Amino acid sequence: MLAFIQQIVSGIATGGIYASLALGLVLIYRAMDVANFAQGEMATFSTFISYSLIEYAHFDFWSAFVVTILVSFGLGVAIERLLIRRFEGAPVLTLLIVTLGLFTIFNGVTGLIWGYVFKAYRGAFPSTPVQFGGLYLNTQDLGVFAVVLVMLLLLYLFFSRTKAGLAMRAASLYPDSSRLLGVRVGWMLALGWGLASTVGAVSGMLVAPIIFLDPNMMQAILLFAFAAAVLGGIESPLGAVIGGVAVGIVMALVGTYIPGGQDLRLAFGLVVIVVVLLVRPAGLFGRAAVKRV
Amino acid sequence: MRRLPRVRPELLGLAVIGGIVVLGVPTVTNQFITFEFAKVAIFAIALMGLNLLTGYSGQISLGNGAFMAVGGYTTAILVQRTGIPYWTTIPVAALVAGGFGFVIGIPALRLTGVYLALATFALALSVPPVLNHYDTFTGGHGGIVMPAVLPPFSLDLSQEQWLYYMDSGIALLLFVFAWGVVRSRTGRAFMAIRDSETAATASGISLAYYKTLAFGLSAAYAGVAGSLLAIATSYLNPDTFGLSLSLALLVGVVIGGLGLDFGAVFGSLFVVWLPYYAEKASGLHIGALSFAGKPDIFYGALLIVILFFAPNGAAGLLQRAWRWYLHRRTAVRSPLPEPVAER
Numbered sequence A: 001m002l003a004f005i006q007q008i009v010s011g012i013a014t015g016g017i018y019a020s021l022a023l024g025l026v027l028i029y030r031a032m033d034v035a036n037f038a039q040g041e042m043a044t045f046s047t048f049i050s051y052s053l054i055e056y057a058h059f060d061f062w063s064a065f066v067v068t069i070l071v072s073f074g075l076g077v078a079i080e081r082l083l084i085r086r087f088e089g090a091p092v093l094t095l096l097i098v099t100l101g102l103f104t105i106f107n108g109v110t111g112l113i114w115g116y117v118f119k120a121y122r123g124a125f126p127s128t129p130v131q132f133g134g135l136y137l138n139t140q141d142l143g144v145f146a147v148v149l150v151m152l153l154l155l156y157l158f159f160s161r162t163k164a165g166l167a168m169r170a171a172s173l174y175p176d177s178s179r180l181l182g183v184r185v186g187w188m189l190a191l192g193w194g195l196a197s198t199v200g201a202v203s204g205m206l207v208a209p210i211i212f213l214d215p216n217m218m219q220a221i222l223l224f225a226f227a228a229a230v231l232g233g234i235e236s237p238l239g240a241v242i243g244g245v246a247v248g249i250v251m252a253l254v255g256t257y258i259p260g261g262q263d264l265r266l267a268f269g270l271v272v273i274v275v276v277l278l279v280r281p282a283g284l285f286g287r288a289a290v291k292r293v
Numbered sequence B: 001m002r003r004l005p006r007v008r009p010e011l012l013g014l015a016v017i018g019g020i021v022v023l024g025v026p027t028v029t030n031q032f033i034t035f036e037f038a039k040v041a042i043f044a045i046a047l048m049g050l051n052l053l054t055g056y057s058g059q060i061s062l063g064n065g066a067f068m069a070v071g072g073y074t075t076a077i078l079v080q081r082t083g084i085p086y087w088t089t090i091p092v093a094a095l096v097a098g099g100f101g102f103v104i105g106i107p108a109l110r111l112t113g114v115y116l117a118l119a120t121f122a123l124a125l126s127v128p129p130v131l132n133h134y135d136t137f138t139g140g141h142g143g144i145v146m147p148a149v150l151p152p153f154s155l156d157l158s159q160e161q162w163l164y165y166m167d168s169g170i171a172l173l174l175f176v177f178a179w180g181v182v183r184s185r186t187g188r189a190f191m192a193i194r195d196s197e198t199a200a201t202a203s204g205i206s207l208a209y210y211k212t213l214a215f216g217l218s219a220a221y222a223g224v225a226g227s228l229l230a231i232a233t234s235y236l237n238p239d240t241f242g243l244s245l246s247l248a249l250l251v252g253v254v255i256g257g258l259g260l261d262f263g264a265v266f267g268s269l270f271v272v273w274l275p276y277y278a279e280k281a282s283g284l285h286i287g288a289l290s291f292a293g294k295p296d297i298f299y300g301a302l303l304i305v306i307l308f309f310a311p312n313g314a315a316g317l318l319q320r321a322w323r324w325y326l327h328r329r330t331a332v333r334s335p336l337p338e339p340v341a342e343r
Helices: A002-032 A039-055 A061-082 A092-114 A139-161 A163-173 A175-180 A185-207 A218-231 A237-257 A261-279 B009-028 B031-056 B064-082 B086-108 B113-133 B159-182 B185-195 B197-202 B207-233 B243-256 B263-283 B295-309 B313-330
Strands: A129-132 A135-138
Touching (some): A002 A039, A002 A163, A002 A218, A039 A061, A039 A092, A061 A185, A092 B113, A092 B243, A129 A139, A135 A139, A139 A163, A139 A185, A163 A175, A163 A185, A218 A237, A261 B086, B031 B064, B031 B207, B031 B263, B064 B086, B064 B113, B064 B207, B064 B243, B086 B113, B159 B207, B159 B263, B243 B263, B243 B295, B263 B295
Antiparallel strands (some): A129 A135
16 A cells, blocks of 8 residues: 555656646647647756756756756747747648657757767755655655746746736737737747747656657657647646646656556557547536537 | 540540550660669559548548558568468458558547548558568568569560559559549549538438548559569568658659549659659758758658649649630630649
8 A cells, every 4th residue: 555655756756747738738728729749858958958057067957957947038039039930820730740759859959969878857846755754755756846836836926916927817818909909929928938949848857867868768758748739628728737746656656556657658649638628628627618619 | 325525635645655655665775764664653652542531532641651561571571471472462462451541440530630641650650560570471571572574475574564564554553453443433532532521411311321431442452563573673671661651652643633533653653653753952052051862851841832723733734735725726715624633
C-alpha cells in the first residue's frame, strides 16, 4: 500500500511537468485553434540554452532559469510575429504542418548545436529523499511541484488581475470586437506564443534533471502533454493542470504495475487520447463544441 | 464505345521520354544510385497512400509510418517464420496493414483536424516501443534479418536492378489504381468530404464508410511500401519506423503536392534524395557547426517555404507551368481554372 502511495506521489510530481507543457499547448490552442507540435522541441531548445549557461557561462541554476525564461519568451513572440502571422487565416491543416515544420527545425538546430550525445543536467534540487510519515518523498519531486504551483499562480494572477491578461482573453474570445475596442489582437497572439514558450521552457528545465538531456527528450513528454490537454478539455488551463497530474499518476502506475509498462507507456498515452476523445470529446473541463453550419 | 480522350502530342512525348528514363536509369548509373531510386519507388507508394488520405479526403495523418511498420513486419515475420517466397507476402502485407488502417479509421471518424493529428502523432510515437516490447515476434532492438533477394528466372540483373524494376513496376500499378480511384465515385466522395463534411453528408455520402475506406486504402498503400522496404533492405528494426519516418512522409506529400496525382512522385524524389544531399553538404559550416547528415533543418525550412509560396507543391507548380504553356499555345482567352487543392 505504501509503495502504491509512493507511486502516486511521484506521479503527481511528473504530472506537474506534463501539466506545464500542456498549459503551453492550451495557451496557443485558445489563441488560434491549433495544436502546436513544436511546443516540446522549443522547450528542449530552451533547456539546452540553460544548460550552456550553467556549464559554460557558470551561471547558477536560478539565474540561468530566469535568463532562459526571458529568452524563451522572446523566441515565442518572434516566431509568432515573423512566421505564424504570415499564415493567419490559413486552414488548420496548413497551420498544423507549419508547426510540424518548426518541430523538425528546432529538433535539427538543437542537434546541430549541441549534438545527440546524452548529457547530464544539473537541476535546482538535489535528488535526496526526505522521510515524511513513512513515505519517502524526493526533494526533487517536491521542488518540481512547488515551481509548477508558483507558475500557475502567476499565470492565474496575470490573466485575472492585469490589463494585458484581460486583453488576451478578449482577443482570443472575440477577435473582431476586441480589435474595435483598441486591443492589438496580433500582438496578443504573439504574447500567447511567448507565454506558451515560457511555460514550455520551465517544463523542460524541470524534467531535464530527471531524464537525460538530448534533442529528442521532449517528444514522449509532448505526447503525455497532449493526453493531458485533451483530458482536461483542450481549451481549459485548469483542465490542463488536472489532466497533467492525472496522466502523471496513470503513467507512474502503468510503469510500475504492468509488466513491460515502461515500453508501453507511450501506447497508453495514445489510448488515453483516443478514449477521452471518443467518450467525452470536450474533456473534463471543456465546453462541448457547437458548430454552426 | 466511348471515344478515348484526345491526348496532346506533347504529353505523349513526355510520357515516352519518362518511360525511357525510368527504364534506362539502372543501366547507366551505379548500384548505389539504382538502389536509391528503388527507394524512390517505394516511398512514392507510401506517399500515394497518404495523398489519398490527406490530399484527397482531407484527413491529416502523422501515423502512416506506423502502417508501414505493420506491412514491413508482416513480410519480415512471414518470410522468417514460414520461409515462403518474399513476393507472396506483399499482398498479405497490404491486407494486414489495410485492415489495421480500417480499425484505426473507426475512432478517427469522431476526430477531425487537430484531434486527428494528435491521435496519429501518438500512434507514430508509440509504434517503436511497442515493437521493442513484443520482441518474441519482432526480434526487439535487434530487428529481423531476411535473406537477400535475388532476381528471378536467372535474369541477368544485379540485385539492385531487380529491386528497382520490381518496385517501380508495383509503384506504376498502384499509381494507375490511385488515379482510377480518384476519378471514380469513391474519389469524388473523398473530395466532397474534404471540401465540406456537411455538404457531403447532405448529398448522401456516408462519412463513416468513406472515411474508414480512405484510412484503409491509405494504410494498404503504406503496408505495401513497408513490405517492399523490408524486402529491399532485407533487414528491419523498430527504429526504421519512428516518428521521423511519419514526418518525412507528411513533408513529402506536402512538398510534392497535396491532392495532385504526381505529387507522390515528386515528394518521394525529395524524401529519398534530400538526406543524401544533406549528407553531402558536409562542406557547409557555420563556425564549428557542420550540417552534415542533418536533413531535418532543411525538411522543416522547405516545408514552411513551400506552404508559403507554393501551397500545391511541386506538382502544383508544374501544373501551373503546363497550363501557362497551353494558354500560350492555344491563345484561348479563357480564365485559368482554379487549382484542385487550396490547402
